[in-house]
Amino acid sequence: MSKADLDLAETQLIAARNAVQVTQTQINSSRAQIRQAGAQLSSSKLDLNRTNIIAPASGVIINKLIEPGTTVAASFQTPNLFEIAADITKMQVEASVDEADIGQVKEGQNVTFTVDSYPDDVFKAKVRQVRQAPVENQNVVSYLVIIDVDNLEGKLLPGMTANVEIITGSKSNVTRIPSAATRFRPRNADREEAQDGGKKKPDKQKHQAIVYVATNDPYKPKARMITIGVEGDDYTEVISGLKPGEKVLVRSKSLKPKTGLEQDDGADEDDSAS
Numbered sequence: 003m004s005k006a007d008l009d010l011a012e013t014q015l016i017a018a019r020n021a022v023q024v025t026q027t028q029i030n031s032s033r034a035q036i037r038q039a040g041a042q043l044s045s046s047k048l049d050l051n052r053t054n055i056i057a058p059a060s061g062v063i064i065n066k067l068i069e070p071g072t073t074v075a076a077s078f079q080t081p082n083l084f085e086i087a088a089d090i091t092k093m094q095v096e097a098s099v100d101e102a103d104i105g106q107v108k109e110g111q112n113v114t115f116t117v118d119s120y121p122d123d124v125f126k127a128k129v130r131q132v133r134q135a136p137v138e139n140q141n142v143v144s145y146l147v148i149i150d151v152d153n154l155e156g157k158l159l160p161g162m163t164a165n166v167e168i169i170t171g172s173k174s175n176v177t178r179i180p181s182a183a184t185r186f187r188p189r190n191a192d193r194e195e196a197q198d199g200g201k202k203k204p205d206k207q208k209h210q211a212i213v214y215v216a217t218n219d220p221y222k223p224k225a226r227m228i229t230i231g232v233e234g235d236d237y238t239e240v241i242s243g244l245k246p247g248e249k250v251l252v253r254s255k256s257l258k259p260k261t262g263l264e265q266d267d268g269a270d271e272d273d274s275a276s
Contacts, residue, residue: 055083057084057086058086059086059088060088061086061087061088061089061090062086062087062090063084063085063086064085064086064087064160065084065085066083066084067082067083067084067085068083068084087160090153090156090158090160091152091153091154091156092150092151092152092153093150093151093153093158093160094130094148094149094150094151095113095115095127095148095149095151095164095166096146096147096148096149097113097146097147097148097149097164097166097168098137098144098145098146098147099144099145099146099147099168100142100143100144101136101143101144101145104132104144104145104147106168106170106171107129107132107147107168107170108129108132108170109129109130109131109132110128110129111128111129111168111169111170112126112127112128112168112169113126113127113128113129113149113151113166113167113168113169114126114127114166114167114169115127115149115151115164115165115166115167116164116165117158117162117163117164117165118162118163119157119159119162120157123157125151125158125164126151127149127150127151127152128149128150129147129148129149129168130148130149130150131147131148132145132147132148133145133146133147133148147168149166171232172232173231173232173239176231176232176239176240177239177240177244177245177246178237178238178239178240179213179237179238179240179244179250180236180237180238180250180252181233181234181235181236181237181238182252182253183213183214183238183250183251183252184211184212184213184230184238186213186214186250186251186252186253187214188214188223188251204227208229209229209230209231209241210227210228210229210230211227211228211230211238212225212226212227212228213225213226213228213243213244213250213251214226214250214251215244215248215249215250215251216249216250216251223251226243226244226250227243228240228241228242228243228244229241229242229243
């Protein structure tokens with residue numbers, strides 16, 4: 003082959019090699035664009051998935067904080083959209099207990115309570131936790147007690163007001179009297195304390211109390227020192243000092259004829275120890 007043909011062939015070869023390099027560069031660039039488009043597609047899919055708001059747990063929506071069409075802007079703090087009650091079959095009561103009574107409240111104690119919506123229904127629960135952080139409201143210190151309650155019937159709703167009674171102690175087959183009997187005091191002229199110089203004083207450390215027992219003279223009751231045990235709002239346990247069937251005074255009645263709204267001040271209302 004002539005020198006001219008050889009030079010021409012070499013020139014064509016170099017041009018072909020350059021074309022291959024250009025094509026390979028274009029291929030690499032196209033692959034980079036494909037990877038970039040794939041990344042953008044993944045980002046768009048992620049943004050699309052984020053437009054579907056999924057509740058973190060199954061439950062019942064008790065409060066809706068947004069309306070349809072509201073724009074939810076991304077920020078450092080996740081916006082609250084709904085308030086969800088995860089399981090309304092198991093609820094808790096937050097009871098405020100006065101500092102004078104909190105020492106008697108322990109975990110595991112039985113609790114009964116009522117709500118205004120169902121005044122005839124008595125709900126049963128248990129104390130789960132006694133929190134030690136004091137809560138002061140108008141110079142009154144109280145403590146928060148967490149109470150667990152089953153709500154299988156779904157009657158209890160969040161935010162209801164509960165009237166709670168915590169059972170701090172109970173006994174069966176004991177002698178009891180109305181708690182009002184330990185607070186009853188007849189007129190000064192009828193009291194035995196006035197006749198003996200007021201020597202009879204109950205000792206609170208020994209859990210003693212004075213009650214007045216009915217005698218043959220309904221207006222001359224007899225003071226009796228008793229030892230008491232568990233005290234409730236309605237009844238008080240009697241350990242010693244009274245026998246079942248004895249009549250104790252719980253309320254007074256005036257000897258004078260009633261005029262208008264005159265208050266009672268004599269003693270003839272009684273109840274029996276049972």
